Amino acid sequence: MRVRASGLLAFLTKAEPRSAPSGWALALDAALAVGLAAIAVAEVAERTTQAARITPEFLFVTQPVPVHAGAATLIAAALSALPLALRRLYPITVWLVIVAAAVAIRAGLPPVTFGAAVFAAYSAVVHSRYRNLAIAVVVGVTLVVTAVFADTLPRFPGRLTALFAIVPAAAAGLGLRELRRRLNNAEAEQEAATRRALEAERARIAGELHDVVTHNVSVMVVQAGAARKILASSPGEAEEALLAVEATGRAAMTELRTLLGLLSPAGDGAGDGAHDSGLRPQPGLDELGALIDRVSAAGLPVDLQVSGERRPLPPGADLAAYRVVQEALTNVLRHAGESAASVRIEWGEKLVITVTDDGRGTSGGPPGRGLLGLRERLSLYGGELDAGPRPGGGWRVRAVLPVEAAS
Helix, strand or coil: CHHHHHHHHHHHCCCCCCCCCCHHHHHHHHHHHHHHHHHHHHHHHEEEEEEEEECCCCCEEEEEEEEECCHHHHHHHHHCCHHHHHCCCCHHHHHHHHHHHHHHHCCCCCHHHHHHHHHHHHHHHHHCCCHHHHHHHHHHHHHHHHHHCCCCCCCCCCCCHHHHHHHHHHHHHHHHHHHHHHHHHHHHHHHHHHHHHHHHHHHHHHHHHHHHHHHHHHHHHHHHHHHHHHCCCCHHHHHHHHHHHHHHHHHHHHHHHHHHHHHCCCCCCCCCCCCCCCCCCCCCHHHHHHHHHHHHHCCCCEEEEEECCCCCCCHHHHHHHHHHHHHHHHHHHHHCCCCCEEEEEECCCEEEEEEEECCCCCCCCCCCHHHHHHHHHHHCCCCEEEEEECCCCCEEEEEEEEHHHHC
């Protein structure tokens, strides 16, 4: 019994989120409540009853005789509508107070009081945090009042009129509540989808910035370090290294300007000339030659081998393939020490990109953000990425991209 009672209590007191009512809504409810209460008090204040009077002919004749309502009846009439001012804040309590006031008035119940009771039942189901409790209280109290006070309350015009009016009002309130819940859920799902899209876009932008900045800055650091070492002994070679640093910096600025131009709305008034000169397309496999030239100029010998017939790729997949080579060579520059690298492009049913090096400074460990971003980027096109140390020394990065699916 205790388990059943606790389960029933938990069912009835299950709370649902509810937004706070606005000031305008509360003001409108207060005005409505005051108006209905004034009408109810006016109807009860001067009621007439059928009273008997003895005529000179000793005949009993009934005629309307005014009977003034007492203070308790007037207060009950006011309470039969005035609590509606709080119907959004305390909906179940308002319903119980109005029903109690109607029962206190009983005979000569004003029609406005009956309407207020129906409206309070609707409000209890719509606005209460405890939906199940509100439904149980409204239906239960209506059944009890209809059964116990059937002979004293007005029948409007039938005995079950109150039941047939209040229960449908509660059902209408339940329907509106369910509709509001579905609308709120749809809005919440839309907001969640928007947040997910924004997070995905931020991750994509972060990946682009990482690829551009990390690669070019790594190349510039290596070139600047080489220039510093040979500045005294070989000024000419140092000058060539510094020129390479300058060229790499300009390339980095161009890529950054292109990326930021894609993020900025057209005509935003940016004064950097990015929009005036047009946006440079994102790089692809066609630009591997320029990439390898920059890396080779930084002191890393790179061997490029291409086999198979070139297939067309969509811009996103082409960019992903380019970033694989760029990130792999960047890691070689940063971690492999003095080494040589090899880039192999194999075209077939699948595009296979393999970048290897024979460096001695490569250290194991979890993949960095660049490789993780590449893995996410390739997965969008059904591709895979594998990176790890080679058995004979060095490091290998291998990417597989389905060409037909990407096309």
